[in-house]
Amino acid sequence: MSKTEGDDGSPRRLTLLTLAQDLGISRATVSNAYNRPDQLSPALRARILARAAELGFPGPDPMARGLRRGRVGAVGVLVDEGLSYAFTDPTAVLFLDGLARELEADGLGLLLHAARAAGDDLERIRDAAVDAWVVQSLPERHPAVAAAQSRGRPVVVLDQPRLPGAPLVGIDDEGGAASVVRHLTELGHRCLSVVTMPLQADGRSGPADLRRQRSATYQVMRRRLAGAAAAAEAAGLPWTEVPVLECTANDPDLAARAVADLLARPDRPTAVVALSDQLALGVLRAAATLGLAVPGELSVTGFDDSPAAAAARPSLTTVAQPLRDRGETVGALVRGLLRGEPVAGPAPAPVRLVVRDSTAAPPS
Amino acid sequence: MSKTEGDDGSPRRLTLLTLAQDLGISRATVSNAYNRPDQLSPALRARILARAAELGFPGPDPMARGLRRGRVGAVGVLVDEGLSYAFTDPTAVLFLDGLARELEADGLGLLLHAARAAGDDLERIRDAAVDAWVVQSLPERHPAVAAAQSRGRPVVVLDQPRLPGAPLVGIDDEGGAASVVRHLTELGHRCLSVVTMPLQADGRSGPADLRRQRSATYQVMRRRLAGAAAAAEAAGLPWTEVPVLECTANDPDLAARAVADLLARPDRPTAVVALSDQLALGVLRAAATLGLAVPGELSVTGFDDSPAAAAARPSLTTVAQPLRDRGETVGALVRGLLRGEPVAGPAPAPVRLVVRDSTAAPPS
DNA sequence: GTCTGGATCTGTACCGATTCAGAGCATAGT
């Protein structure tokens, strides 16, 4: 007769205590069988595990263990506005993949949370059972960030925002953008246009003036624009004459729509600098629709060097950043923080200009 | 003087009890302030909340609450072999998005776990602090599934495998595949070829004979193949003469590589049936590389109707399944199960053939 | 024969909350 049922005959939940009583030993010993094999004789341990399997006891309860040990084995990831965006962007996907891979080493899972600004959401973030948070590309001053920090658990930031006490993993966005603009000006381009992801979370799109560029709460975009501006000015191109088009999301379709008019005009630019590969793919598509030859009549550049950049036709000149590596770096930082090691954010990872088939000298 | 520090002056962790003592009231009352506003006077509640904000108390600890209440507010998602695959497939992304959206209503987050077969992984799954599991397209008999079930928590399955006691959300895969093959035969095609995702998790690729098709542990693919076979036979095409090419992942590049040889041969098929849109995109790419006109010289079909299908050039004839809806359906089932409602899996969702520009009559 | 030490195992105090029965105390009803 097994004791899987209570005295009243109803099926009872199995716990460490159940098992201990069944075997006539103490809970502590059963606990040790699972957590510290060296604390009891191999024979007894085997007997415990065998009986556990027999009764169908799945091991210590995760929440109780979590409460006592102070860790649940999960790392929260705060992604911007809706998970679908995070998933759709190959940049984010590779990051998450690298992160997951690294965290697996400590048995940590990923708890995804969308960071809407709504109050209800903040509560969910504050009350999420996680050991640490990873904040991924949120605009500055986003309330969800404060919610994530409220428990005092470790926080690691990807790209932005810079937070006191939280290591940040980022790249040299200015340098990357500058290098791509320099590449174009060196090819002889004098008439550029820029396509960018959202600068603020207000859903605005269309031309972004200097003021909006400077006040962008998405730091990554602000920096890339600044880098591009600096390089343009250095080449003698007044930045104010370079149109900057803002899209409401990092989506090829939106980019294609955004540049359609611009490219159809007779005084169209000879090169379009897209601040992400996704946007660049949209520009390529728009050019194809209009029958514009790339790079013959129009040069296009991207940013990120996502897998799609190399696969595009023509293949995309872009700025390579170590996408999956960043996930692993962040994961390693999280693990370090959870072990209590004081860790500092690494220096910004270097970026590298990758010249492919989408850029050439402007038509003469 | 605030009491945020212990008697020894060291910073002490804030708990409900801390706050209660600070205010000279009982813990129960503080707890009620957070969870049952109707159980105490509004005035006291306001005082408690105000003092909490003052001291920086972030609210009840998630794990302790989880232990006591028996729920943590997280739903585990078991995805096949590495998160990157799950993220890369737009089908899965839309599913996850719908799921997350639906679960948000109950404040539930998504805990992602890769389902490798390794023993270490199983332990992580068994010990994950989640209220329920969603199993997404895992092969039959995958050990991770048993691990997910071991705690006796609710499980909902997407597509496969069919599990006793776990509702399943799926579509009419046979019907969908049959309709697309019927569409092609009605256009006059007599020489088909099929490209499929993995049939088993053994990493094999290349031609899959009838035996391998029938013994596929990925039920979805087995069914689509069966549906296609039935439709082909019904149209008088012996299925054994239809080559079936297996790819090691649902990846356009792999599909392109897989069909490259086939399409270069003089006796190439007049139509390629890809069992997912991702694969179909690869076939389109291969055709473009070879200079084959689609649909003039080659018809191509997909399956899923992911956003990319409509955006492809030419746009893809495919089988539409309600991708995001499925996520919401699964989410609703999970919520129901967590509320203790007995729920049955819905009938397979209907699929619909969407004819676009990638199919036409074969060249004469 | 006593002492020391190591290997095993147990008792018990936590971890930080939620819950439920009931105590205390006004107010209202009769």
Add this chain to the structure above:
DNA sequence: ACTATGCTCTGAATCGGTACAGATCCAGAC
């Protein structure tokens, strides 16, 4: 004046484990 009612608030049990300080026992040292 006395009970009934309703609103607030409290005490203590409980959720299921883990960790630490012993207790017990036996082998080997002196």
